[in-house]
Amino acid sequence: MNSIDTSKFQLSRLIPTTGIKGALDQERRASSAFLAVLRIVPDLAHVFLKPLGAPKGSIETFIEPEFKMGSKKIRPDGLIVVKRGKSEWSCLIEVKTGKNNLELSQVNAYLDICKEYKFDALVTISNELLNASGDHPTSGIDQRKLRSTKLVHLSWIRIITESLVMSEHEGVDDREQDLVLKELVRFLQSDASGASEFNDMGRSWISVREGIKNSSIRRADDDVLQVIANFESLVRYSALTLSARLGVNATEVIPRAAKAEYKKHLSGAGKNLLESKTLEGAIKVPGAAAELEMRADIAAGMLHCGFSLTAPNSSRNKSRISWLIRQLKQAPQNTFVSWTYKRARSAETPHRSCDLMDGSYEVELDNSREISEFHVEVLAKMGTKRASGNGSFIDSVVNLFELTYGEVLQSIKPWQEPAPKLSQKVTDLIPEQGSSPSPSSW
16 A cells, blocks of 8 residues: 655644634634633643632533623623532633724623622633733723622733643643643634734834934823833733743733832833833743843833842952853853942943953952942844834844843852851860760750
């Protein structure tokens, strides 16, 4: 029998992307695929539902359930029911794909259903990312409706990330469940699914960027504040991409002011942007020696991604610098190092990490003062386009986060005091061999 060359054949797919004809088909296919996989892979369901208070138990999922509210019939995109013993937990699902945002009227209507039918939560899913405040992306929600119902938003990139972490890093013991999970990831990563990544800095990005650069913008108007909010979403998106690559929960560092009073935080960030012409954000990676900080210099068109380290408690400044240099041998050419002396208000002039290898920096050292901190950063040209792709601001930020972590921060070990050593001089308190006291004499 002749062997058949199947290399050019199309693989059969559990969740096909063919036949999707517009936003409605996208929403139905994505909703059904995601909910079905939650039922088949309960560990994935627990990742998303545990923070909502759902127990571990048998899971049932439904699409487009119909409910009556007065004379109206309302159909959310999905329903999840978790049963454990005699207890039952349930939540409604509302889904948007592509560029479609969640609608206030729908969200409020589904919250009414939750109250009427005593559902525990409403979960909304779309390509919208949460900003630094963590508030729901749909503004104007009636807060009185949240007294008995939890409202949680999931972005599609968050769903893809959690699925990737479980599939590629944590692993699924059951072979069939693992196959189904991988099929969900493949489907959601397809452009046809409508579950896209963060791919647009917004309509105001170019005008605000140019206005900041040439100082023509005098006050932080709504367009400026929207750019700041979008940048915060970009930092969160970068954290999610790092999480998918690393298999750990990398998170954006959220300023306290953003949690306490987001509008006030935005106002302060807008003032800072006009004065410094920079956008700033940071990511925390579990187990890393420091937080990863990003600074986008709008005026210079440059990105600075780096971190700060406490200097070793050594007797000489040269020893402190040598400790760091040994860990930067594989750093990119555009890596710079600066140091700050104790009680100094500012850092010294940065040096390329490769230039520190020859010891020429020693003529600049002030050995009468003690180096207390190092700052390491990698520089890259800032993309300018608003949408993702070649030459985009989004891709340049994401790529520099990953480069700085992977080639610099990942291998850094923070300074640790050496363990104390036994003294060879103090021996009179140590009994001679064979004459140690018995426990009864203690």
